[in-house]
Amino acid sequence: MTDQEDPGSRSEPTAHRLTTRETAERLGVKPETVYAYVSRGQLSSNRAPGGRGSTFDAAEVEALARRTGRREPAPSAGDLAFRTGITLIESDRYYFRGVDATELARRHTYEEVAEWLWTGELRTGMRFAAPAEALAAARRTGGALPAHCGSTDRLRVAVVAAAAADPLRFDLSREAVLGGARSLIPTLVSALPMVGGAPAAPSGTLAPKGADGGIADAGLARQLWPKLTARPADEASLDVLDTALGLLIDHDLAASTLAARVAASARAHPYAVVSAGLGVLEGPLHGAASGLAHRMLAEALERGGAAPVVADHLRTGRRVPGLGHRLYTAEDPRATTLFALLAKVPHAAPALAAARDVVTTTTRHAPLHANVDLALAVLSVSSGMAPEAGETVFAISRTAGWIAHALEEHGERPLRMRPTGQYNGPRPPQPLPVTMGTLLQ
Incomplete structure (x- = not known):
């Protein structure tokens, strides 16, 4: 039966209705089955x-x-597709719950943006606090790591330690998950060691961030700054860092977010969800990409221009880091926002000019635009941060996004993401393998 043939239907209109096609997609069936x-x-x-x-x-x-037992509609073009009300990427812009994400991150602190993503409510002045027991466990565990371990290693260990210190971590009620997230994120920041013995941030607050784009009471950004660099923080630089944290909270179903949703689908506790995300984030094509951009930008500054550095990348068949994004045809809006803020930071001028030089040089050969990794590299290079600083910012920020997706996934059927493997190995029955010990005899 088609949409035009439904003699048993009633005629009165009702609000909040779905079409036959929408109903079929929601149930994962054909229209005839509806x-x-x-x-x-x-x-x-x-x-x-x-x-x-x-x-x-x-x-x-x-x-x-x-x-x-609801089923997902068949994905198109071989891609996975899930319903989500968190982030929309459209026409070279992106939106958090329908609100322009760049405007949200410019006008509000990281914690406020996180609350908006989690609850759909904007709570001005929101602050996160690390519980003493979880923080002590995370610091003790991190202190036992070898000296060569990077910040992502320490973050992964801190998540496990914080989970072990939380006997209620298996409570997946919405309020419990939100409470855990509000305590986990500052625990991760506070568990990181100070860079070069940098002193703690001075007490006091900054003027609230408002429509004029002024700096906010830095909150988490102020706590994170001395974990990234020994240089003292100025208001303009803190504004860049806080905005970067807000911009990076979520970006639809990136690889790490998909991993987090798979964990949430299995009803893993929030700490395990974050651990799943961190495991994927460390890849050079995801969170670690900003480190590659940092090294390239530092080299361009050292060599006095981008041309020889870009040429080396092209000659050896390597892609130029910090350029291009599969979801944007123009410049990554996150990069655009951060570049505008970095232009207000006097000591960032050389790195910012080098980044623009990289873009100009590369576009002579390919129509590529700057992405957020290049903007993070300008911040890290100009502020005396380590190459992995951008990855640290990414990981801290995206933790809130993984929690948002976990909350959303908890409303779906458990274990729904169970793909079927296409076996291409030897057909059974095969003989039992011969052990190496037998061969040696």
Whole structure:
């Protein structure tokens, strides 16, 4: 039966209705099956306005989906696709719950943006605090690591230590997950060692960030700064760092976020969800990409220009880091926002000019634009940070995004992400393998 053929439908219109196609996608079935549900009395339908097709009550469809075990619609073009109300990337912009993410990050602190992502409520002045027991456990465990361990190693260990210190971590109620997230993020920051014996940030607050883009009470950014560099923080630089944290919170279903959602689908506790995300983030094509951009930018400054550095990359077949993004045809809006703020930081001028030189030089050969990794590299190079500083900022920031996706995934059917492998090994039956000990005899 088609949409045009539904003689059993009622004619009165009702709000919050789904079309036949939307209902079929929601249930993961064909349109014909939707009408089979109607004929069996499992769904009721109304005639659509104009008499063409039928509509279905969204709540009734949701209830049926829960009873039957909801299934995802078949992905198109071989890609995974999930419903999400967190981030939309569209027309070279991106949005957090429908709000322009760059404007949100410019006007509000990281903690406020995180709360918006988690709850859909903007809580001005929100601050996160690390519980003493979790922080002590994270610091003790981090202190036992070899000296050569990087910040991402320390973050992974800190997550495990904080989880071990939280006997209630298996409580997956929304409030429990949110409470854990608000304590885990500052624990991760506080567990990192100071760089070069840098003194703690001075007490006091900065003027609130408002419509004029002024610096905020830095909150988490102020705590993180001395873990990234021994140089004292100035207000303009803290503004860049705080905005970077807000911008990087989420970016749809990036690789680490997909890993986090898989863990959440298995109903892993929030610490395990974050651990899953951190495991993927460390790859050179994801969170570690900013370190490559840092080294390239530092080399360009040392050699007096981008041309020889870009030439070396092209000659050896390496891609130029910090350029291009598969989701944007123009410059990454996160990079655009950070470049504008970095232009207000006097000591960032040489690194910013070098970054622009990299872009100009490369675009002679390929139409590539700057991405957020290049902007993070300008911040890290100009502030005397280590190459991995951008990855640290990325990891701290994205923790909030992974929690947001975990909360969303908890509303879905558990263990729904179970792909089927296409076996291409030897066909059974095969003989038992001969052990190496037998061969040696």
